[in-house]
Every structure is written in C-alpha cells, then in structure tokens.
Amino acid sequence: MDKDYLPFHPNPSKPKYQAPAGAVDAHCHVFGPADQFPYHPKRKYTPCDASKDQLFALRDHLGFSRNVIVQASCHSTDNAALIDALQTAGELARGVAFIDDSFTIEQLQEMHDAGVRGVRFNFVKRLVDSTPREVFFSIAEKIKTLGWHIVVYFEAPDLEELIPFLKELGTTIVVDHMGRPDVANGVDHPGFQRFINFMADNDNVWCKVSCPERLTLQAPDYSDVVPFAKTLVEQFPDRVLWGTDWPHPNMKSHVPDDGHLVDVIPMIATTEELQQKLLVDNPMRLYWK
Numbered sequence: 001m002d003k004d005y006l007p008f009h010p011n012p013s014k015p016k017y018q019a020p021a022g023a024v025d026a027h028c029h030v031f032g033p034a035d036q037f038p039y040h041p042k043r044k045y046t047p048c049d050a051s052k053d054q055l056f057a058l059r060d061h062l063g064f065s066r067n068v069i070v071q072a073s074c075h076s077t078d079n080a081a082l083i084d085a086l087q088t089a090g091e092l093a094r095g096v097a098f099i100d101d102s103f104t105i106e107q108l109q110e111m112h113d114a115g116v117r118g119v120r121f122n123f124v125k126r127l128v129d130s131t132p133r134e135v136f137f138s139i140a141e142k143i144k145t146l147g148w149h150i151v152v153y154f155e156a157p158d159l160e161e162l163i164p165f166l167k168e169l170g171t172t173i174v175v176d177h178m179g180r181p182d183v184a185n186g187v188d189h190p191g192f193q194r195f196i197n198f199m200a201d202n203d204n205v206w207c208k209v210s211c212p213e214r215l216t217l218q219a220p221d222y223s224d225v226v227p228f229a230k231t232l233v234e235q236f237p238d239r240v241l242w243g244t245d246w247p248h249p250n251m252k253s254h255v256p257d258d259g260h261l262v263d264v265i266p267m268i269a270t271t272e273e274l275q276q277k278l279l280v281d282n283p284m285r286l287y288w289k
C-alpha cells in the first residue's frame with residue numbers, strides 16, 4: 001500500500017506561546033516502527049513510522065509535560081505500540097485504545113495498568129468499516145468497571161443520526177476535533193449549533209478543540225478555525241481538551257508545523273485561567289485521576 005499523504009514536519013518551530021507547567025498534549029499517536037509493530041493488514045492507510053521517542057522529543061520541544069496517545073485505525077485492535085509507549089512514559093502518558101468485544105476484563109485490566117483510560121469508537125467511513133451498535137454497547141458495558149471513557153470520532157453530517165446512540169452509552173464521551181465542523185459554514189450554521197447544543201444538553205460530553213490543520217480552508221493560516229474552538233472553550237471551559245494530532249496522518253494539503261499549532265492556543269483560550277483548564281486541569285482530571 002503506497003503512502004499518498006505528506007510526512008510530518010521534520011523540524012517544527014519553537015512555539016512563542018509558553019504552555020503552563022504540566023501541560024498535556026491530549027491527542028497524538030505513535031505509529032510503528034513497522035519492523036517492530038507492524039500495521040494492521042486491513043488498515044485503510046499506511047502511515048509514516050512515528051516512534052514513541054520522536055513523540056516524547058516533540059513533547060519536550062513544544063514545552064509540554066504529558067501525552068494522551070490515541071490508538072489510530074492503521075494499527076486496528078493491536079494496541080502493542082501504544083502499550084509499549086505508555087510503559088516507557090510511565091506517569092507522563094495515558095492512552096486511548098481501540099478494541100473489539102473479544103477483549104476480556106483481564107486484558108483490559110492489563111491495559112489499564114499500562115495507562116489506558118479510554119477506548120475510541122471511530123465512525124469516519126474512510127478510516128474504518130462500520131461496527132454493529134451491539135458491539136459498541138458491549139464494549140461500553142465492559143469498560144464501566146474500569147472507569148474508562150469513550151472517545152468518538154465522527155464528521156459533522158453524522159452527528160444527528162448518532163445523538164440517540166451516544167446518549168445511550170451512559171459514560172463520559174470525548175468528541176474528537178470538535179465533531180469536525182465544515183468551517184466554511186461559520187459557527188452559526190445549524191450543523192455546529194447542533195454540536196454546541198449536544199454538549200450543552202449532556203454534561204458528560206467533552207470535546208477536543210484540536211485539528212485546525214484538518215479543518216482549515218486557508219492553510220497554513222488557521223484563523224478560520226479559531227472562532228469554532230474559541231466558542232467551545234468559552235462555553236464549556238471545564239470540558240475541553242487540546243492536542244497536536246501529531247504525526248498528522250492523512251494530511252494531503254500541507255505539512256503542519258507543530259510549533260505553529262501551539263501558537264494558536266492563546267487565540268482559542270484567551271486568558272491564563274482558560275489555558276490552565278484546557279491544557280492542565282481538564283486532562284489531568286480525566287486521565288490522571
């Protein structure tokens with residue numbers, strides 16, 4: 001399978017914005033290295049290798065302290081690279097795994113001991129085949145005993161249909177990348193307003209104000225995405241997380257500079273208090289409790 005997207009930035013800038021002490025990058029991945037942790041045979045894309053050591057070096061370079069590493073679809077339910085990274089990082093990382101309903105409580109407990117605190121349900125059609133809802137309910141039930149939460153990845157047009165299902169899961173839910181709004185439509189569009197109302201009506205729902213590089217229509221200037229993230233940070237200051245999304249799988253338009261992504265933070269969280277919640281207090285409450 002040939003790579004059809006851009007590699008990650010080889011030399012990101014040093015951010016001008018200094019994150020508060022203990023800041024968490026709450027959405028990033030490790031990929032491979034393939035010779036040690038092969039990609040899944042049924043993957044929809046083959047990423048560049050992006051090792052734990054490269055991730056931890058980026059964390060330090062950006063002035064961050066901790067990572068939440070999210071299992072991506074290219075490794076499917078083989079969480080070995082994730083677990084290996086978590087074991088190396090110890091208290092400096094937590095993980096979100098991708099599992100099916102064959103996992104036993106004992107296996108989940110081992111993952112918990114390594115630092116896993118959630119599972120990801122992926123609904124993005126270009127990334128995964130669809131999963132029966134019964135499987136998701138069975139996983140949701142199993143993880144309750146461990147106190148894990150569910151990270152969901154979907155695109156804005158799918159939210160309306162998903163809402164009843166998401167409400168039924170009955171656990172903390174974290175929505176990736178603000179539910180992927182179409183930023184051409186503006187924050188007042190019914191699609192984004194539906195997402196805001198969904199968060200307003202359900203105080204178990206959090207979101208990541210991440211991914212300007214995927215959502216923007218004017219890369220590498222992300223100012224068209226800022227109003228969306230700023231609205232969510234101001235309306236739900238205790239239920240928002242931020243992440244780099246390094247190493248930015250499937251980017252085709254441009255190579256994001258991770259230092260520049262960090263420099264967008266003070267535009268979306270405009271006071272020190274909001275920045276402290278977004279980067280430290282919220283992720284610590286969810287992942288290091």
Ligand code: 0GY
Pocket residue numbers: 071072073074122127153245249250
């Ligand atoms: C992301 C982005 C993507 C990929 C995956 O699971 C995955 O493979 O999440 C994407 O292509 O949007 O933020 O993790």
